[in-house]
Amino acid sequence: MRTTIEQDADVDGMAAPEAFPEDQRLDSIFSWQELARLDEALTMSSRETGLRFTLYIGDLGTPTRTQAEAMHARSGDDPSEAVLIALSPGQRVVEVVTGAAAARRLPDRACALAVLSMTVSFAAGDLVGGIVNGLRQLSDQAGHPASLRHPY
Amino acid sequence: MSVVETILVFVGIPLAIVVVLALLIFVPGGRKRPRYRPGQPWEHAPIWYEPHPDATGHSAHPALEGGAHVVHTHTGAPLGGARGTW
Numbered sequence: 725m726r727t728t729i730e731q732d733a734d735v736d737g738m739a740a741p742e743a744f745p746e747d748q749r750l751d752s753i754f755s756w757q758e759l760a761r762l763d764e765a766l767t768m769s770s771r772e773t774g775l776r777f778t779l780y781i782g783d784l785g786t787p788t789r790t791q792a793e794a795m796h797a798r799s800g801d802d803p804s805e806a807v808l809i810a811l812s813p814g815q816r817v818v819e820v821v822t823g824a825a826a827a828r829r830l831p832d833r834a835c836a837l838a839v840l841s842m843t844v845s846f847a848a849g850d851l852v853g854g855i856v857n858g859l860r861q862l863s864d865q866a867g868h869p870a871s872l873r874h875p876y
Numbered sequence: 877m878s879v880v881e882t883i884l885v886f887v888g889i890p891l892a893i894v895v896v897l898a899l900l901i902f903v904p905g906g907r908k909r910p911r912y913r914p915g916q917p918w919e920h921a922p923i924w925y926e927p928h929p930d931a932t933g934h935s936a937h938p939a940l941e942g943g944a945h946v947v948h949t950h951t952g953a954p955l956g957g958a959r960g961t962w
Contacts (some may be wrong), residue, residue: 753920755909762925770927782922793955800926804953814918820957827956835958847962849912 774869784812792819834865
């Protein structure tokens, strides 16, 4: 017996939003526009810097730093070049974790500056704006990868 | 103008404008998603966003699905970053 989701998925590869139960819908946390902004910010930051930026939003347990670092280690093929932004709105904590190679280009003080502006936005209730601006600040600080720099 | 016309013009028109605006403001259902306010508990399931796979130069397959066979290259190198609360 095929379900509605499978039948719809055969048409164009995507299932209609109404096919999902309410809390499994992709836009249950953020609207489609907000998801598009997050996707663009993550992708552009990753593309411009060559580092892999990922974003986790959910509970981080206690202590939050340990959980964030464990997630960072699992975030991709090469955690050394990865940056994880772990956000726990329930605990009101944001952790930025940079791998060893990423930390050379994104020193802790640059991360602290981005985190400062992010927490100001979060305190005002603006999650998406805070994340997008934080990603922009981090990618500005990290600059372009060495291979793109011209040897002037 | 007669009394009726005066009342219609100076009372009726402003009243009609107020009624139309009230309908536009209060009748639409409102936000489907509750606005986030600090201090509220976070009820949603944890979610992890990654960039588009083409964005990073090296091949990056989804890591969380492959958790069982990912080789952990964690060499103990110190991780950097920052932390903030609000």
